[in-house]
Amino acid sequence: MKKILVLIIMVALMFSTFIACDKEEAKGKGPVTVATMIDSEGAILGNMLLTILSENGFETVDKIGLGTPDILRKALETDEVDLVIDYTGSGQYYGAVADAEVWSDPALGYQATYDFDMETNNIIWLSPAPANNTEMLAVKKEFAEANQLKTMADFANYVNQGGEVMLIASSSFASNELGLVGYQNAYGFELTNDQMIVLSHGNTAEMLKALYDGTNGVNVSLVYGTDGSLKEMEMVVLEDPENVPPVYLPTPVLRGELVEQYPELETMFKAVFDTLTLETLQTLNAKVAFDGEDAKTVADAYLKEKGFIK
Amino acid sequence: MNHGKQYRITTGMGLLLILCGYLTNRFLIVKPNRILEGTVINMPAVIKDKPILFTAFFLLLAGMIFIISKEKIKWYFTSAVVTFVIILFLYGVGLYSQEVITDFTQVARVSLSIGFWFVFLGLMIVLDSSCHYDGNFQVNRLIGFLGIILFFIFVMLNQGYFDQIGIIKEMHIRNEQYWIAVKGHLLLSLIASLMGLFIGVLLSYIGYKHKKYKKYFILVSNGAQVIPTLSFLGLLMIPLTLLAKKYAFLKVLGISGIGYFPALIVLTSYTLLPIINQSITGFETISRDVIISAEAMGMKPMEVFWRIEFPLALPGILSGFKIALVQSTANCILAGLVGGGGLGALLFLGLAQSASDLVALSALTVVMMAMILNGILSVVIGSMKKRKGFI
Numbered sequence: 001m002k003k004i005l006v007l008i009i010m011v012a013l014m015f016s017t018f019i020a021c022d023k024e025e026a027k028g029k030g031p032v033t034v035a036t037m038i039d040s041e042g043a044i045l046g047n048m049l050l051t052i053l054s055e056n057g058f059e060t061v062d063k064i065g066l067g068t069p070d071i072l073r074k075a076l077e078t079d080e081v082d083l084v085i086d087y088t089g090s091g092q093y094y095g096a097v098a099d100a101e102v103w104s105d106p107a108l109g110y111q112a113t114y115d116f117d118m119e120t121n122n123i124i125w126l127s128p129a130p131a132n133n134t135e136m137l138a139v140k141k142e143f144a145e146a147n148q149l150k151t152m153a154d155f156a157n158y159v160n161q162g163g164e165v166m167l168i169a170s171s172s173f174a175s176n177e178l179g180l181v182g183y184q185n186a187y188g189f190e191l192t193n194d195q196m197i198v199l200s201h202g203n204t205a206e207m208l209k210a211l212y213d214g215t216n217g218v219n220v221s222l223v224y225g226t227d228g229s230l231k232e233m234e235m236v237v238l239e240d241p242e243n244v245p246p247v248y249l250p251t252p253v254l255r256g257e258l259v260e261q262y263p264e265l266e267t268m269f270k271a272v273f274d275t276l277t278l279e280t281l282q283t284l285n286a287k288v289a290f291d292g293e294d295a296k297t298v299a300d301a302y303l304k305e306k307g308f309i310k
Numbered sequence: 311m312n313h314g315k316q317y318r319i320t321t322g323m324g325l326l327l328i329l330c331g332y333l334t335n336r337f338l339i340v341k342p343n344r345i346l347e348g349t350v351i352n353m354p355a356v357i358k359d360k361p362i363l364f365t366a367f368f369l370l371l372a373g374m375i376f377i378i379s380k381e382k383i384k385w386y387f388t389s390a391v392v393t394f395v396i397i398l399f400l401y402g403v404g405l406y407s408q409e410v411i412t413d414f415t416q417v418a419r420v421s422l423s424i425g426f427w428f429v430f431l432g433l434m435i436v437l438d439s440s441c442h443y444d445g446n447f448q449v450n451r452l453i454g455f456l457g458i459i460l461f462f463i464f465v466m467l468n469q470g471y472f473d474q475i476g477i478i479k480e481m482h483i484r485n486e487q488y489w490i491a492v493k494g495h496l497l498l499s500l501i502a503s504l505m506g507l508f509i510g511v512l513l514s515y516i517g518y519k520h521k522k523y524k525k526y527f528i529l530v531s532n533g534a535q536v537i538p539t540l541s542f543l544g545l546l547m548i549p550l551t552l553l554a555k556k557y558a559f560l561k562v563l564g565i566s567g568i569g570y571f572p573a574l575i576v577l578t579s580y581t582l583l584p585i586i587n588q589s590i591t592g593f594e595t596i597s598r599d600v601i602i603s604a605e606a607m608g609m610k611p612m613e614v615f616w617r618i619e620f621p622l623a624l625p626g627i628l629s630g631f632k633i634a635l636v637q638s639t640a641n642c643i644l645a646g647l648v649g650g651g652g653l654g655a656l657l658f659l660g661l662a663q664s665a666s667d668l669v670a671l672s673a674l675t676v677v678m679m680a681m682i683l684n685g686i687l688s689v690v691i692g693s694m695k696k697r698k699g700f701i
Binding site: 035038039040043063065066067068071074075078080203205206208209212213229232233288289290291292293294 | 343344345346347417419479480483484547551554555566567568569646647648649655658659661662663664665
């Protein structure tokens with residue numbers, strides 16, 4: 001008798017854990033599960049999507065800050081989540097095959113990713129924001145002025161004349177044909193290993209802090225185009241006329257079934273994402289990462305200001 | 311007496327830490343915003359600004375040293391004094407931070423720096439060792455005084471004394487998110503440990519009854535421990551995803567390659583080693599005579615288990631559970647990386663934004679959670695041993 005009782009309790013205990021994470025069946029449209037990576041931009045854009053969805057009568061599930069980029073992608077591929085923020089250039093890592101020139105072009109790169117994902121995974125990339133969150137190099141303003149650095153060509157010149165350089169970057173950037181290696185080939189310069197500090201992760205907030213404080217003599221840092229701290233920290237991003245790195249436009253990415261079910265989603269998001277320029281995203285990111293404001297407050301304030309919600 | 315001497319030394323170490331905190335340059339940092347380094351303030355500067363509070367503070371400290379040098383003092387008096395000093399210290403820092411931040415935008419903040427933590431840790435060490443003086447550890451006294459401190463922290467928090475402190479600011483800004491994370495973290499580590507407890511005790515009992523299985527169970531529980539946590543999560547992702555894709559009903563149960571479920575499996579596997587080890591020891595230390603006499607009295611095997619073996623092994627099982635629970639609380643941080651939620655998600659967000667206050671907030675919460683759980687279980691185990699007259 002007691003044996004059976006224990007067995008029942010055990011089974012109940014195990015099931016209770018599953019039921020705890022079971023979602024309630026919703027009545028209205030949806031529910032749509034929105035997920036993003038663990039970062040400021042993901043939190044802002046994700047909250048925008050959530051607000052727009054609920055304003056239009058959708059049930060939503062908030063999974064913002066779900067995990068690392070590969071976890072997020074996996075979650076979308078396995079239907080764990082419905083809607084994520086991703087970047088067009090990432091298509092090359094998901095399996096889309098195209099030449100380097102394609103990835104360096106915003107429209108072509110988007111198309112390559114779009115075609116690939118729709119055919120193989122029934123995942124739809126909606127209309128991207130016109131803000132290239134790509135990998136670039138930045139220096140401090142005083143440093144740029146003192147050495148007259150404006151473009152990558154100037155920087156190559158500076159390096160070749162034997163100027164002091166200490167670059168901080170992620171390992172994926174440092175060894176990438178479309179990253180540092182590409183920059184070196186395109187502009188004709190070469191950095192030795194002791195001119196670089198290579199980090200295993202791509203956390204530019206940390207790199208920017210090292211650049212700002214001059215830790216270990218760092219004077220050049222990898223940055224992303226929409227990093228919020230660039231303006232506040234008075235950094236100069238070196239221009240890249242050759243368009244070496246792939247273009248990364250933030251895009252809402254949706255499961256195909258939902259696009260079929262609710263075709264209106266595309267136009268809803270497009271209106272908002274069209275307004276998100278590089279400058280706008282930098283400002284919004286700065287509010288969250290730099291001033292420490294809540295991402296949802298920032299997102300809602302922006303939508304209100306632009307008249308998307310009342 | 312020897313015992314008292316030992317804690318005299320730890321008290322001295324605590325006081326030394328406080329002195330270090332006093333002498334360090336970085337006591338507080340007034341930051342213009344979340345990321346950039348601001349003005350560094352040392353403790354003497356704060357004292358100059360709040361003389362009354364801090365004179366009292368140092369008078370009390372001097373009194374403390376006096377107390378320690380005297381032999382015949384009631385030690386609960388020392389504990390009371392230290393408790394008062396801790397509250398005063400926090401109050402002074404809160405008051406200072408309120409005055410030093412003049413613009414009440416959300417942006418500027420006061421970060422607690424190494425000096426503050428030194429002093430705080432030193433005070434805590436002094437409080438802890440003052441509860442050891444009377445020969446044996448006065449758990450109830452320590453818990454009582456910690457409770458008083460927590461109460462005052464809570465009151466001061468409510469009154470807004472800490473609103474300009476960086477970690478509190480981070481907490482207020484994402485209030486709802488923070489409490490959801492705390493709840494999720496607690497729930498995940500608790501459920502994982504409870505599942506580990508159930509499986510672990512079952513396996514240990516089988517291993518105890520049938521010796522030939524014992525080494526396999528120990529092997530499995532050790533094996534789980536060897537795999538690094540993060541790669542364990544990565545390894546689980548693919549088979550679980552395939553399973554959930556193949557059998558739709560599993561998805562309804564919440565089984566999937568990401569999120570809650572893989573984190574639960576990983577945490578549970580890690581709890582097996584401490585629980586199995588301690589439980590097997592617990593079962594094996596039961597004297598054969600007790601069991602033989604129970605059987606002679608006509609008890610059935612299930613009765614022997616429930617009335618003899620299980621109660622006698624319980625303190626061992628529970629101390630295994632305690633280790634498992636504290637360990638899961640810490641390991642649970644990694645769930646944040648795979649969508650399992652919890653405080654790890656906040657911690658990694660802080661790392662991604664290089665916002666040290668957010669990292670500190672999440673890490674401190676995890677530490678406090680582990681300490682509280684550890685304390686509760688220690689008291690439970692202690693009282694159980696006392697009641698049973700456990701040798």
